[in-house]
Amino acid sequence: MVGDPKTLVALIVLFSLYANLGASMYGVIARKNLVKKLICLTMLGDTVNVFAILVGYRLSRGGTPVPPVFTEWSKASEKLLANFVSRSVDPLPQALVLTAIVINLAVTIFLATLILYTHRHFGTVEMDRVSEMKKGELVDEVEVS
Amino acid sequence: MDAATLCLAMIGFASLLSVFATIMAVLDRDLLRAALFSALQSTLYAFLFYVLMAPDIVLVYVAVAVGIYPLLIVLLIKKVGRFEEVGR
Numbered sequence: 001m002v003g004d005p006k007t008l009v010a011l012i013v014l015f016s017l018y019a020n021l022g023a024s025m026y027g028v029i030a031r032k033n034l035v036k037k038l039i040c041l042t043m044l045g046d047t048v049n050v051f052a053i054l055v056g057y058r059l060s061r062g063g064t065p066v067p068p069v070f071t072e073w074s075k076a077s078e079k080l081l082a083n084f085v086s087r088s089v090d091p092l093p094q095a096l097v098l099t100a101i102v103i104n105l106a107v108t109i110f111l112a113t114l115i116l117y118t119h120r121h122f123g124t125v126e127m128d129r130v131s132e133m134k135k136g137e138l139v140d141e142v143e144v145s
Numbered sequence: 146m147d148a149a150t151l152c153l154a155m156i157g158f159a160s161l162l163s164v165f166a167t168i169m170a171v172l173d174r175d176l177l178r179a180a181l182f183s184a185l186q187s188t189l190y191a192f193l194f195y196v197l198m199a200p201d202i203v204l205v206y207v208a209v210a211v212g213i214y215p216l217l218i219v220l221l222i223k224k225v226g227r228f229e230e231v232g233r
Contacts, residue, residue, distance in 0.1 A: 016160035020167045027171040033229045067198045089198045119225040
């Protein structure tokens, strides 16, 4: 049923996320500049995080979903709790994504440091230039030995 | 047009605009503009997180992906040079 607006929007979101995944993977693999690779890697991680959140989103139970934050708890509120449990989205992917964002941040800072040292050592951040220089260094070492 | 339809339209628009931002960020030879397009994509993703009922993710994600990543990449670009080499 593509005519249903919710289904249509879900299809658009899925298509966009797959397109983003493909484009950023192309950037990580095919672009030569290391900084461009880093930018594309952050975008790739963000897209995967949105996928994980999308998995936890539950439409099928009826009613509008609510965030997994329960604010009205008291001992006599079991009915409220049952209503909340039937409507809230899944909190587990959100916890995992929260961790993944922080880990992504640490990995990105580490890779930025490595790119900076690559630039200091080789004077460039273009990948094929760096590999040419590495080849030259290897040839020099073989000739010396 | 009621509020729910408007919300759905905004979700669709944000997703499609994020595809544009990603493709521009991948194809642009100017790394500074690529970083800004990446921040635009992160902003749209933050909106998607909010609509997908994850407000606690939004709080962390906006600070990290719109604040710290572009700052880090701009500092890196300042050290290593702004433009990609053409034709290699």
